Amino acid sequence: MTTVSAPRIEHHREPLGIGESRPRLSWTLSDAPADWKQQSYAVTVVHADDDETVEVASSEQVLVPWPGRALESRERVAVRVSVQGDDGGWSDPSPETSLETGLLHPEDWSARPVGLELDENPESDARRATLVRRGFRVDGEIARARLYATAHGLYDAEINGIRVGSDTLSPGWTVYRERLRYYTYDVTDLLRNGENALGAWLGDGWYRGRLGWRGGRRNIFGGDLSFLGQLEITYTDGTRQTLSTDDAWKGAPSPILRSGIYDGEDHDARQEVPAWSTAAFDDGGWMPVTVRDRDPRTLVAPTGPPVRVTEDVAPLAVLTSPSGARILDFGQNLVGRVRIRVTGPRGSTVTLRTSEVLQEGEIYTRPLRSARSTDHYTLAGRPDGEEWEPRFTFHGFRYVEIDGWPGDLDADAAAGALTARVLHTDLERTGWFACSDPLVEQLHRNVVWGMRGNFLDIPTDCPQRDERVGWTGDIQVFGPTASTLFDVSGMLSGWLRDVEADQLPDGTVPWFVPVVPTHKVWDPIRPGAAWGDVATLLPWTLHQRFGDVGVLAAQFESARRWVDKVESTAGPDRLWNEGFQLGDWLDPAAPPQDPGAGRTDRYLVATAYFARSARAVADMARVLDRSADADRYAALAAEVAAAFRAAYVKPDGTMTSDAQTAYALAIAFDLLPDPAQRAKAGDRLADLVHADGNRIATGFVGTPLVCDALTLTGHVDTAYDLLLEKDCPSWLYQVVHGATTIWERWDALLPNGTVNPGSMTSFNHYALGAVADWLHRSVAGLAPADPGYRRIRFAPRPGGGLTHASATQRTPYGEASISWRIAQDELQVDLVVPVGATAELDLPGQDTEKLGHGAHTRSVPLSG
Structure with missing residues (x-):
């Protein structure tokens, strides 16, 4: 009999304090007979006072609409699912998932930010971290207790001397003026009858600490250090007691003498205050707090996991x-x-x-x-x-x-x-890769470690120097790889809300989000190709990988406004050929102190991205049933593509920028509809790779695309040549020189063992690791053919002397996998298709085969 998993709530791993009153549901299926298909589902919502069951005739099982009445603030329910197959039989109910909403309305909040006014230099890096606390009494039998908490700065909360929660660096980094995230904690077991105490450590963090390079700035988002907490105790008799941060709280300096994101922390244990967050502590000598302001409409529940x-x-x-x-x-x-x-x-x-x-x-x-x-x-x-x-x-x-x-x-x-x-955002791992080459496996591990280190509340560019900001272009190119390796759906859909919050009224998307004032290169904010295109291409990636139409609906206006801005900048000729651009950033041929001066014309890059983003908005509109918008942006995309070809493609099929990135963009962005022209571009790209000794000749823009462009045009062997090269610059050059993460520069460490003299040299920077997605999709051969892997494409392309490779993907429908090996002149392939999905198998030299769910094995002659 078909088995149904416990339903997942939106993209939450832990659905406590969620911000959705009508959360979408997903589930996976297993143990289904061959050719079985879901035709209906029934969702039961167990409320405190009744059960609500809704039956829906649908084969959908990923992010289906909430079936019953909207949930209220603080409401706790349990959800279970049953499914009916096309055989007419119903499954047993799934295990229940419990979920609880947070504070959904501004009027739910009574707490206000509280903190100390210390006599300190507001421009100093040595400002003291602080403590705030309040005692309170519990009288009665507790049914449940919740702490809703956030801060101007960073906080760690304690109740009766015990740390609350396992998160750190909360509430993270958002566009604070518009969105301040709060977290919900179940603190029932930390309370006791009689006297209790609640307290919080407070540190500068991103809110008021030093941010930005060239000395940076302080107090970018505010100058206060404040805790905002609301403890709600529900007794078994139904009454509720609320303890909110207000003027009754007290505070004191903490033993943390200074703390900064860039600079580290100084802690003097001699100044620790024992038992300060317990009821026994006498805070008579502590100072009264100052009450600050925060519009409760800006308080938002998280969409992804914490750090x-x-x-x-x-x-x-x-x-x-x-x-x-x-x-x-x-x-x-x-x-x-x-x-x-x-x-x-x-x-x-x-x-x-x-x-x-x-x-x-x-x-x-x-x-x-x-x-x-x-x-x-x-x-x-x-x-x-x-x-x-x-x-x-x-x-x-x-x-x-x-x-x-x-x-x-x-x-x-x-x-x-x-x-x-x-430390990193506690994302669920979803993608694994292995192969017969230990250097390629180490490369993949480096990508994973680089992503872990740089997905710290926001997708950052590097985690070690005086920067650590959310560069939009970096995550735009790395988004497909990130979405393969980990479930980033909740984290990145939340960050995209910050992208829109920082987007200028004219549609310009900042270079990094949240915006940090830095220096004249980035201020004022100007539109830039590849970076601004995160507004269109990242939502589309999340839709493709996670089957989420909601992210398209949420981000459509932001995406459309970006393309409209580029359209107005380009003008009637549809060429984006003026203004500041980073181009193919960090092309290895660019001078160390001018990383944007690569081999590919910056405006070729810009116009190619204009065409790609216009098409993405058209595709988004089509999914959202916005037919007029779909037609308009499809026509715009066609016009830009035609202008691109007229300006940058020569009659013989070569390009005005005879560089790898130029050809990779034209091929991967499907800007060459003429098969002969496309083939010529692929041939020339392969020639350029070989002419460069199979070494990398691309930067941030070209690197994620070059292996795909070679594969799409029949040059798989050349893609492997590029992958397996060990001389500088190359992916494996980093590996053989001891890298354990991806470097920012191809030659961050020079062949003589010295560090690149450039001022921008990070040894942990994920952008150039975007090749890992190609390892999954083409080397192992597992890719989504429809959004959310509803249809899976298995298309391994062995080469490079590899004797085996495998990939496993935890898709929204369940686990899919492929493993291939070469033995006795045969290519032997083992596949698993999850229930609810279908697949197409495309083996070299064979006709494409359609597959249903279950395990499959195939062997074909290697000569194919």
Whole structure:
């Protein structure tokens, strides 16, 4: 009998405090007979006072509409699903999923932001983190208790001395003036009858800390440090007690003397206040708080998971540098912070300085630019030892220089006294790849680690230097890879709301979101191809990979306004051939201090993206049944494509920019409808790759497309040549030179082992790792053919001497997989298609075959 999974609620992994009153539902199916198909489903919603069952004649099972009445604020229900097959039989009900809404309406909020007014220089990096607290009484039997919390700055909440939740760096980084995220916590088990206390640590974070390069700015979003919390206790008799942040709260400086995203954290344990968040603490000496303002209409529930510690990494080695410094090597470039367990004399200080690389045996911090990236812990001198890790910062590092360690560092490190704690948005892993080449497998691992480190609440560009902002072009090109490796649907759909919030009234999309004022290159905000196109292409990617029509509906106006802006800029000739552009950013031929000066005409890039985005808006409109918009933007896309060909494609099929990126754009963006012209472009692209010795000749724009363009035009072997090259610049050059993440520059580390002298040299920057999506789709051969993998395309293209490859994808319909191997002159393929999906199998030399759900095995002659 067909089995139904517990339903998923929107894109939430943990549907507590959700912001949707009518959340969509998804489920997967298993154990279905061959050729079985769902024809109906029944959803039962178990409310507190009744059950509501709605039956729907539909084969849909991904993000189906909420079937019953809208939910109220704070409402907790359980949901289960049954399905009926085309055989007429009904399945057993699925396991139930419990979900609970948050505070859905502004009037639900009584809390206001509260914090201290300390006499400090508002432009200083050494402003003190603070504590706020309030005692309260519980009288009665508790049915449930919820804390709704956020902050101007970052917060960690405590009740009765116990940390609330497992998230960190909350509430994250949004366009705070429009959207401040709050989190909901179940704190029922932390309360007790009688006296209790609620408190919060507060740190600067992104809200008021230093942001931006060239010194950066402070107080970009506000100058206050405030906690906004609303504790609601529901008793078994139905009454509700609410404790909100107000003028009855008190505060004090914390033992965190300074804390910054870039600069690290200084903590003096001698100034800790024992039991400050417990009921027994006497706060009579604490200061009254100041009550600030926050429009409750700007408070929003999260759409994705929070940042958490997801892994602990032990040091691989303890090194002694030529200068005598002691350095921990964690063996992996990662993002997070170091936890220490230490025993030593009161007042002694342990200093931890981080870096991604060593030079001449010493940690090398020049690539960090002005980021101090250093933590200090001053010991309280407790005889039984002390444990500490920074609270409101993160670092990108492989190496940590330790100074002032009071014990035997080698022995203590071996005993686990120093541990790297990996931080990132707690996304669900969905895509895996393996193959017979260990270097390619390491490349894939580097992409995964690079993504983990740079998906820290927003999709960032690098996690270590004085930048760490949400570059729109980087995630635009990496979006397909991100959507393959992890379930980014909730996180990125939320970030796209920030893109729209920061979008200018004329439709211009900023270079990075949230916007941070930096310097004259980026201020004022100007439209730029590939970066601004995140407004059109990322929603389309999320729709294709997760089957989400809702993200198209939510972002359509933003996408349309971007294309309209480009249309007005280009004018009647449809060529976007003026204005500031980054072009094929970081083409390896570009000068180190002018990364936009690549081989491909910047305006060729801009016009190609104009055509692609216009077509994307037309496709979005068609899905949304906006026929007039679909026709208008389809016609615009055709006009731009024709203008592109007239301006940039020569009669013989070559291009005015005889560069790999130019041909990759024309092919991958389908700008060459003439088969002969397309074939010529593919041939010329292959020739250019070979002429460059199979080394990379593309930047951010061309790199995600070049292997696909070669594959689409019958040059798979050349794509493998490009993939497997080891000389600089290449993907495997980084691997053979010890990379454990993707570099920002192809030659971030020069062949002689020294760091590239450019001022922009990150060793953890995901954009150039976008090739991983091609590994899944073409090397292993697993790709979506319809949105959400409702139809799967299995089309492996073996080559490069690989003897086997495999990919597994956790699709919205369940797990799909392919594994192929070469044995005895045969290509042997094993496939799994999840129930609810279908597939097409396209093996070299064979006719395309349609497949239903289940496991399938095929063998074909290798000569095919």
